[in-house]
Amino acid sequence: MAEHLLEVRDLSVRFHTTQGIVNAVNGISWHLDRGETLAILGESGSGKSVSASAIMNLIDMPPGEITSGQILFDGTDLLKASEEERRRLNGKRISMIFQDPLGHLNPVYPVGWQIAETAMAHGQSKAAAYERALKLMERVGIPNAKASMHKYPHQFSGGQRQRLMIAMALVLKPDILIADEPTTALDVTVQAEVLSLLEELQDETGMGLLLITHDLGVVAEAADRAVVMEGGRIVETGTPRDLYHNPQHPYTRKLLAAAPGRGEMRTAQSGGQPILEVHGLRKSYGELAALKGVDFDLIAGETLAVVGESGSGKSTIARLMLRLEEASGGTVKWKGEDILAKSPREMGKLRRQLQMVFQDPTQSLNPNMSVYEIISEAWVIHPDILPKPKWRARVGELLEQVGLKAEHALRYPHQFSGGQRQRIAIARALALEPDLIICDEAVSALDVSVQAQVIALLGDLRDRLGIAFIFIAHDLPVVRDFADRVLVMKQGEIVEQGPVRQIFDAPREHYTRRLLAAGLDADPDIQADRRRARAALETA
Incomplete structure (x- = not known):
């Protein structure tokens, strides 16, 4: 028997580009044992995804080139295996789920067929493959799984598509599951559900889980050990608790320092004439009510955060305010004038005061x-x-x-x-x-240190230029550091609003408490408390 389920030894990968040779991975070594979760932590360009691609034989060569190392799976060097051997292993014994499920699910085939196809490609009968696909869709929590098998990827939410990718990866009960940034763009509650699902499935099957992430909170929540990568090299290895409480390398300390949710909360501004007044704002798509009569206001130089799960209506507010879509009812008064009543020509002139930064x-x-x-x-x-x-x-x-x-x-x-x-x-x-900038998930996909830099930049612009912000986000620690006030939305309605300190320290609504408990923190001890809080709220 091999000492470890998977062992990477002295792996180096480089790419030949028009600008010269890029050394993406430089002599890294780590191991993964059965039933263990190993996180590879690092920012864009650190080499974490390239090393995972080498395991799955997904590096295009050329321009890529593996210049040294071994990848030992059950004692066999994958780098010396034939193409036929790799095809037998990939999917069956080593599977991978990707960051962007919509980009990796085929848009022209029903999802049930796509899940079953994996089993059929490895020799299962059509009937057995479809039966396995249905059981997995039920297991990963797809509602009405039998009917959903005939739906297409665009008919599911982001969290559901990620669950479908997990089902596809688990069709053949792999020994190793590689998850590459599986929760980056997901709402906090969906993120917590996906990580919990991976943990449950791991307990059931005993698989080793390789978790690639730039999120320290994901490491604190899910990992047994973590490998920290910078510039293609491993700079530190340890348990999440060791890395958080006793980081040895300057890069690890830099990542921890950039983690949001540590700063002083802002004191909400009082008084001042509102520059924006929203009353009874509604939007319906046929029989679906996306917004059900929303009321709020905003004063100059203030940051109002809008939080809530996918489908809560937070991005719909932004689109209606900028007249990217037409409202079904209500008023949006900008400096006393109703935006919704303006002609296209008048809106063209007004847009210079209202700008948007997209995700x-x-x-x-x-x-x-x-x-x-x-x-x-x-x-x-x-x-x-x-x-x-x-x-x-x-x-x-x-x-x-x-x-x-x-x-x-x-x-x-x-x-x-x-x-x-x-x-x-x-x-x-x-x-x-502009007098107002609407940020729609503008920092959600950024590395933690880049995210901190962009938030600092926006705060500086607010303080120097007096710009007001509507900050739509699912990342609650960032909201805690940046906002003056918070609107909490659920299914098209505002369920709670107030100063950031009140929302985070003394939330009144069960839904708000559930959102906060689902948030991830870089401190493993705080994360353990939140896990207990989630369990208590679910049983309440």
Whole structure:
């Protein structure tokens, strides 16, 4: 018998690019035992996903190249196995679930067929494969599983799609499950449910779980041990408690320092004339009521956070306010004038005061335009803001204001990291000198240190320029650090609202307490308390 279920020894991976050789993984070694959860923790570019791809034989070669090492599974070196041997192992004994389930589920086939296909590819009969698929869909909590087998991926929520990916990975009862950022874009309650489900399935099957993440809270909640990676190297290994209470490497200490939810909570502003007044805002899609009469206001320079699960209506509020969709009823008064009653021409003029930063800058920035063109486009639409001879200098000022360099104006979006692209999106919003910026999950997919930098940037802009923010988020620790007031939404209604300190320290509603208990904290001791609180709330 092999000493470990999976052992990586001295693995090095490099990529040949037009800019030269990139050493993505540099001589890393770690192991995973049966029934154990090992987290590989690190930010974008640390090499954590590349090492997992090497295990699954998913690295394109070329441009990739494995220059050294062994990957021992049950004592057999996977790097020396034939393609036929790898096909027999992948899916059957080693499975993987990915960060973006919509990108990895085939949009043109029903989900039941996709789950069953894995079993059929490894020799099971169609009847047995479909029976196994149905049992797994029931096991991972897909509602009305028999009917859902005939639905397509777009007909499920993000959390349900992640559950379907888990079902697909578990069809053949693998010995190892690799989960690559499985909860990054999920709501806090769904995130907690997915991690709990993985733990339950692990207890049932005894599989080893390799959890790839940049989230310290996920490590505290789910991992037995963690490997910390920076720049393709392992800088530290230990239990979550060791890493949190006694970090040895500066990079680990940097990650912990950047973890949200540690700062002083802001004191909500009092008095002041509201610049935004929302009354009775409603939105229906046929018989579905997405918003059921929402009331709130906002004063200048204030940050109002809107939290709630998927489908609660928080993003719908933003779309209705900006007239990206038409409301079914209610009023949205901006500085005393009803936005919902304005003509398209009047709305065009008003948009310069109301800007939005979206969750995914890759999709919201035109890949065919340079950064200079992206930012200066605002002045093409609103030429009265700035004369053209001053555009180049102002673009440089805006880039420096968000922590980039003036010379970055000549580059294109694909030449930047995710955090840098989000800074460009913020610079574009600032180009119109708005009074209000709506951030719709603007930091949810960023690494913890980049997230901290962007939040600090937004706070600085708020304090210096007096910009108000509506901050739509599912990441409660970030909300705790950044917001003045919080709206808690559930199924199209506001169930609780108040100053951030009151919502976090003394929530009145059961739903709010459940959201807070589902949040993840980098401290394993706090996380253990939250796990107990979740269990108590579920039985209450």
